Amino acid sequence: MVRAPALSVRNLRVVYSDRNAQVTALSVDALDVAPGTLLAVTGPSGSGKSTFLYALAGLLRPKSGTVAWDGRDLLAGSESERDRWRRHTIGFVFQDFHLLPELTPLANVLLPASFESVSAKASLKDRAAGLLERFGVPSKRKSIADLSRGEQQRVALARALLFDPPVLLADEPTASLDASAGEMVAQTLEDLAQREARTVIAVTHDPMLIERITTRFQLERGQVRQTESAKALA
Amino acid sequence: MNPLPMIIATIRRHLGSYALFVALVGIATGIGVAITAQEAALRKGSARAADKFDLVVAAPGSQTDVVMAAIYLRPGTTPLLEPAMTAQALAEPRAKISAPLGFGDSVKGSRIIGTLATFVEHLSGGLQQGRLFTAENEAVIGAAVTLALGEKFRPSHGIEEEHDGDAEDAHDHEHAVDMVVVGRMKPTGTPWDNAVAVPIEQVWRVHGLPTGHAPGDKRIGAPFDPAQVPGVPAIVMQPENISAAYGLRNVYRTNASMAFFPAEVLVKLYDIMSDVRTLMAWLAVATQGLVVLSMLAGVVAILSLHRKQFAILRALGAPRLYIFLCVWGQVVAICVLGAVLGLAIGAGAATLVSYLLTASTGIAIPARIGEDELWLVGGMVLFGLGAATIPAMLAYRYPVIESLRS
Structure with a gap:
C-alpha cells in the first residue's frame, strides 16, 4: 500500500491567448480529492479535461489559483523540483501510449530511470520486470511493435508505476483499445486505487470506464458542470 | 542522467x-x-628527392625548369651550359663532386642520364647489386627499372612514350650501341629509381659530340679535357662545405650560367x-x-x-x-x-x-x-x-x- 497525497485545488484559472482575446481554458473554484480516490474527469472534446490533468501535474502555469498536493503548492518550487516531484509522485498514462518502438518493453519501462542523476539500480530493473509480469506482458524482450495495443498500454502503465508513485494521471487510457483490452486497463486502474490506495485520476469519455468509476467530475467549456461522488468530493 | x-x-x-x-x-x-x-x-x-642535389649549375633561364629536369627528371627542354663554363665547372676544385647531367635517351620508358659514377654512388649511397660503370657501354639502373643485371639494351633517342608505343618507330630511333647493365642502385624514393645512369661520355658520343677526352681516349669520368667538353643541361655539385657552397653559387652566377640551391626553388x-x-x-x-x-x-x-x-x-x-x-x-x-x-x-x-x-x-x-x-x-x-x-x-x-x- 502506498500513501497517496490529498489533492486540493483552489480558484484555478488557466487562460490562453487567441489572437487579441484571452480565453479561459479552465476554471475550477474548489476541488478536494481524498487519497486513494479513483476519479473520472469527463466532458466533451475541448472542455479542458487534459488541461486540468496537466495543471494537476504542474506542467502548466495557471493564471491564478493553486494546486496543492498534501498542502504543498505545486508552483512554489523550482522547475527542477517539480520535475523530480512529478517523477516520483505522478505516473502518467496517455491515450497513444508513447512507447519507444526501438526499445524493448523492459527498456521502455525503465526509461524514467534514465532521468535520474544515477543510473538505474538493480532493484528498479527487478521492479520493472515485476510490473511487466504483473500486467501479463508476454515477453520482456519482444519488440514493442509485436505487442497488441492492449499490451502496449499495459507496458505504458508499468512505465508509469516504475517509481511506485502514489498518484496516477491517465489521459484517455482506454480510447485506443478494443473492449476487452479497455476492460483490462479499467480493472487495473480500479485495483491501483482500491487495493493499493493510489489516487487515480482518469480523463475519459469512454462509457465503460466512466461506468466503473463512482467519483466523477464533469467539465464543459473549462467550467465544472457536475460532480458525483461516492467518496468525499466537493 | x-x-x-x-x-x-x-x-x-x-x-x-x-x-x-x-x-x-x-x-x-x-x-x-x-x-x-x-x-x-x-x-x-x-x-627528400632533392636532398642529394646540393648546388646546381645550368645555363641562364628558369631555375624551376632545371630542377624539374635534373632532379625530378621531368621531360622538357633546358638550354645547354656553354662548353667553356661546363669545363670550368667540371674541374671545380672546391666541389667534392661535380657531375654533369645529360639527358635525351631512354630505354623501356626509363630515362637514360649521362653522369659520373661518383654521383651515382653519392645518389644511391652504395649499390644494391653489381658495381658502378667503368666503361662507356656500361649502365647502372635505378631500383625500379625492369632491366636485369647483365641485360643488354640499346638506348632510344627521346623518351619511349613520345614514340606513341610504336615499336618500329622506336626501333628507328635506337642508337647503334649495345649497353650492358652492371649495377642496380638502392631505392631512393626519387624519380632516379626509374632512371638508367650511364657515363656522360656515352651520351655525348651517341649524339655526335666530343666525349670530354681526347679522341681515342676510352677513359670515363674526370678529369676532362676542357677542349673536348661539350655543353650540358646541368651540373650537380657537392661542395666541400657550406661556405664553399655559397662561394660556388656566387662564382657561377654569371652572364653565361646560373647557380642555385634546389632548396631555394622548392621554398x-x-x-x-x-x-x-x-x-x-x-x-x-x-x-x-x-x-x-x-x-x-x-x-x-x-x-x-x-x-x-x-x-x-x-x-x-x-x-x-x-x-x-x-x-x-x-x-x-x-x-x-x-x-x-x-x-x-x-x-x-x-x-x-x-x-x-x-x-x-x-x-x-x-x-x-x-x-x-x-x-x-x-x-x-x-x-x-x-x-x-x-x-x-x-x-x-x-x-x-x-x-x-x-
Missing part, C-alpha cells in the same frame, strides 16, 4: 537519414584531411603550394561548416517530428537538461562518427593520390595522418559540439503543453 537510450532509439528510428548525415560529414572532413595530408606528403617527398614552390593549400583547406573547412549546418537543419526537421515525444518525457518527469542532452548527443554522435569516417576517408584518399603520384613521378610521397589533420578533425568536432547546442536549445525550449496537444 543517462540520455543514451533515447539517443540510440532516435538514431535507430531515423537510421537512413542519420547515416547520410554521417556520410556527408565524413566526406567533407575527408576532403580536408586528404588535402592537408597530401600537401605535407608532397612537400616531404619532393624535398618558392612550397610558398605557392602553401597558398593553394591554405585556400583549399579553407574551402574544405567552409564545406565542412556548410555540411554541419545542413545536417543541423535536417536534425531540426527530424526533431520537430519528436516534439510530442519530448513533451511526453517531460510529463514523465524528465528535466529539460535531459531533453537538451538527447538532442545534443545525437548531433555530437553524427559529428564524431563523421569525423572518424572522415579521417579514414582522408587517409585513404591521400594514400591513393600518393600512390598515383608516385607511379607517375617516381617520387615517394608517404601520406600520413599527422598533427595538422588531427587538428582539422578536432576543430570540426569542436564546431559540431558547439553547433549541436542550436537544435538542443530549440528542443530545450519546446513548450510542453503545446507539444502534448500537437
